[in-house]
Amino acid sequence: MITLLAEGPRSRAEIARELGMSATTVSNLVADLVASGAAVEQMSADGRRGRPAKTVSLVAAPGLVAGVDVGRTHLRAAVATRQGEVVAEREVALPEGHTGEQTVPVVLNLVRDLLQEASRPGGELVAVGVGLPGPVDGPDGTVGAGTILTGWAGFDVAGRLTEALGVPVVTDNDATLGMLAEARWGAAQGVADAAYVKISTGVGAGLLLGGRLHRGAGGTAGELGHTPLQPDGAVCRCGNRGCLETFTSVPAVLQMLRPTLGEDLTIEQVVAGAAAGDPPCRRMVEDVGRNLGRGIALLGNLVDPEVVVLGGPLVAAGEPFLTAVGASLRRSVIPSVARRLRVVPAALGARTEVLGALALALTSGPPPYAHLLD
Ligand SMILES: [Zn+2]
Incomplete structure (x- = not known):
């Protein structure tokens, strides 16, 4: 409701219609806002359809x-x-x-x-x-x-x-x-079920379920990077073996490319190399994308999100990375999830x-x- 009012004054009837709420619920919410000093109700200067209407608008909070x-x-x-x-x-x-x-x-x-x-x-x-x-x-x-x-x-x-x-x-x-920001101002606006997957030093996910952030009982929900996908894989910092992040995180990508491309290699150079069609960088970005897609598919089957937003430096590689994640994800989730699911880059970037x-x-x-x- 605050978000709605931030767009400009509204009548109680307009608020009820736009939020799909009953007139009584809206009246109670408006009364709370006015009583707390967050909003005022006044007669609008130009009543619609010839009738002056009472509208609710936000009071700019200081600070x-x-x-x-x-x-x-x-x-x-x-x-x-x-x-x-x-x-x-x-x-x-x-x-x-x-x-x-x-x-x-x-x-x-x-x-x-x-x-x-x-x-x-x-x-x-x-x-x-x-x-x-x-x-x-x-x-x-x-x-x-x-x-x-x-x-x-x-x-x-x-x-x-x-x-x-x-x-x-x-x-x-x-x-x-990241999920909160993308839902409020970015690529997941107006979406009730979404995941934000950040691929950086680790791989983590933020979850929006039924329009609310989901943190889990102890704040650990969304630790996607510790999904064990390779039983005989590398030992992970969590103590398990073959976790998704041991072969898809930024350090993992650099570790795999440095013997060939030099110890000073940065993730920005990998991204630029992939965009320029440099074979090892392009191959690595696509492989990581495919592996991430398999991991995110597990999340897809459990949560059935409408949108998966991808964040972190690899996203700057653009099409080869996003296409690899999307194709692998769609191949691995059940068809009813795949039909609706969109994979998009974070709209807010490094911010x-x-x-x-x-x-x-x-x-x-x-x-x-x-x-x-x-
Ligand atoms: Zn792990």
């Missing part, structure tokens, strides 16, 4: 929110208004193997710099969202032992940032936040996770909006 995306070797942060308009954004490099303790001061400096850059009247920070790679446990918001950032496991980043910034800080898994962290902050800030957003 700014920050989103923070913590990666293996990068930190990206953005500051936005509470209407979701990004006003400052920047990425900085982090050293490989960084710990929570080392990185908290870097996060604080970056967020404070961006707030200064975004300086505006009523521009106080009201909430922060943080995306972390790995399962994020609901109650305490810390990243679990399965994370690629081993120096962050169990570290209370939300507590430390709240202490320093004096505002609520909420954490979530980066792929889940997907940080925008998801912003969306999390928007839904976690203080009233008037927070308790009414869903």
